[in-house]
Amino acid sequence: MIRRIAIIGLGTMGPGMAARLARGGLQVVAYDVAPAAIERARSMLSVAETVLDALAIAPPPAGVGTVRFTDDLGDAVSGADLIIENVPENISVKGDVYRAIDGLIASDTIVASDTSGIPITKLQEHISHPERMVGMHWSNPPHIIPMIEVIAGETTAPQTVATIRDLIRSIGLLPVVVKKDVPGFVENRVLYALLREAVDLVERGVIDPEDLDTCVSWGIGYKIAVIGPMALLDMAGLDIYKSVSSFLNADLSNRDDVAPMVLEKTNASKFGIKSGEGMFSYTPEQTKALQGERARKLVAVRRILEGRE
Ligand SMILES: NC(=O)c1ccc[n+]([C@@H]2O[C@H](COP(=O)([O-])OP(=O)(O)OC[C@H]3O[C@@H](n4cnc5c(N)ncnc54)[C@H](O)[C@@H]3O)[C@@H](O)[C@H]2O)c1
């Protein structure tokens, strides 16, 4: 039974995750190596709570469902039933965290990684009880998106997968168990296939970035929230898919490196919202307004998709 959860790493993903787990009645202890990240996470927590209210996710009974921040790793993991590792997407950084907590946790404490796509089997090499390690891949923003992928590595115990799947279900979220530990799992394999083609089309001057977003959001995105890809094949007709894919697949981007446009921008520290410029530019005021507007729209869409409006 999972009651106490330690979250390690409070960047983009950690604060929303902490808020959602606490709303599910769990006791969360949140830790980051950077004091500034802890301070930022405190303020993000209240923003996430407002969004959870708007989603009408009922608060837990008084006394349960808390978030406590700490700057001490030992304090964070002590007595935890589950640890969610949420540090940068780098095997060596993640491995250092697993080695640091190895001697501080009980042998049956579950260690979950929110990795976007590093195979869990590779992460298991850095922990002494690999049967208790599992992938728990949330989607951004984690307090709003209900689907979470659950991934077993080669040596993950089936019971570990079942415990995480049941935990996700028990707080009203949607677990999807991925059957093979492939890089990127399922969500990011599909997303990165789309992003590779989108970046390629903009890079080749086929379309402007703003128009690419209009085309995908109002063409594919809006539809796919209601009709998933497998159902869409049936709606379009497999005969149509066969004809189009027979000439189009060969023309789609198959580049296996990072696109020059992305390298150019990242080399100039243009990372997107977090640095004020990426594909588009953002002032701090625009960022705040955009985040509020996106949260409002995602809440409204989710309420409709769930049949609550
Ligand atoms: N950003 C996304 O959209 C997204 C979505 C799903 C999953 N993920 C995955 O989640 C993980 C975290 O991503 P993020 O976007 O939140 O990263 P981030 O860079 O925004 O935050 C990482 C945090 O980890 C902290 N950190 C670094 N080393 C640490 C250590 N040794 N101990 C404790 N804290 C440490 C940093 O100070 C930082 O606050 C990555 O594996 C990422 O691939 C990201």
Ligand SMILES: Cc1ncc(C=O)c(C(=O)O)c1O
């Ligand atoms: C670009 C990108 N990469 C990874 C992830 C998740 O792992 C996301 C997301 O959750 O939105 C993403 O947008």
